[in-house]
Amino acid sequence: MRYEAPAREAVDRRVFVRQPLRAWNAYADLLHGADWPSIDELNARLPAGATTRFAAQTRELLADGLHYEQRIAERGLIATRERNWHDLFNALIWLRHPEVKRALNARQVVEIASMGTKRRSRAQCALTHFDEAGVIVTVRDPDLLTLWDAHDWYGLFWRCREAWLDGSIQVAVVGHALLEHALTPGQLLVGKALVQSVSDDSGLACAEAIGDGRLLCDPQELRPLPLSGIPGWHAGNDDEAFHRAAPCYQPLRKGRTYPSPWTWGHPVGESG
Structure with a gap:
């Protein structure tokens, strides 16, 4: 709809x-x-x-x-x-x-x-998915990626709730449709995320990688991120029960994998 x-x-x-x-x-x-x-x-x-x-x-x-x-x-x-x-x-x-x-x-x-x-x-x-619903996520703790890779939303958003508050994982919204949907209270927002390791400026790093074709060559690069699970982003997520049954928490599809995070030209794990 x-x-x-x-x-x-x-x-x-x-x-x-x-x-x-x-x-x-x-x-x-x-x-x-x-x-x-x-x-x-x-x-x-x-x-x-x-x-x-x-x-x-x-x-x-x-x-x-x-x-x-x-x-x-x-x-x-x-x-x-x-x-x-x-x-x-x-x-x-x-x-x-x-x-x-x-x-x-x-x-x-x-x-x-x-x-x-x-x-x-x-x-x-x-490119269009990211333009409309994109978020740039900076991850400093690789254990969080393991949870995200498995769509372990309860672990990512509830057991590791403090990580969203202490800067271990940070989100910058760059998709204008996401902001528009946020005008309706209670909307369960889901972003399409590009993930990077530590960077001083997520916007500049992302732009450089997009511009030279290292990012956004295929929609499968984008990870779903249920933004409504982040502390302070949805009124209901202070309750543990939200994280056990939120409709925006979809299971991982069989065979679905995600690319490694990137950083100024080299995916995490590659030398550079």
Whole structure:
């Protein structure tokens, strides 16, 4: 069933004090106000010298006949529907993680040149899944990966609950659809994760690896991560029973495996 975001005036303001939306309070003026931000207000938040800007998605804009991704690459214009949560959150990701968005766009344009606009490669599927629902996860304790590999959600989120609080595992949301879904209280959010070992800047590291084709060549690279299990991300997960029966905790499919974490060019375990 297609998700429908609540009307702006109907949003339960409590969603903005819980993750993942709490992490975006630097943009509270764009999210919380009674009025929708204008395209000009969004562009005013871009850094000086930005090579892309937001443009209202009008009939006149679309008359250029370009694919959405091609328009960004060729004209520097990000088609943005006004008064629309999905596109507003997309704009916020462009503001906070421009290096990731540029890398995704560059890869999409290469794939479009090869596949055309009617077909999609597996790389395009991976890039789109990550763009919509992506999270970058930094893991400092390999034992946590063992639990994750086995879909031992009870172990990962309850027995190792403290790891989510002490920095042993950290999550950065870069998927704008995830943020949109978080507008509805109680949503059981599941991200599509890329996992890295320790890095000083997850956005830059991820962008570099995406841009040169080391990441997101196939959807199977992405791990499901039930974000609703993370402490503070869902009202019910303070109760142990949640972690024994949450519908978002799916078992591992037979034969499903995940790639090793990556770090600035070398998967964990490889020399470099």
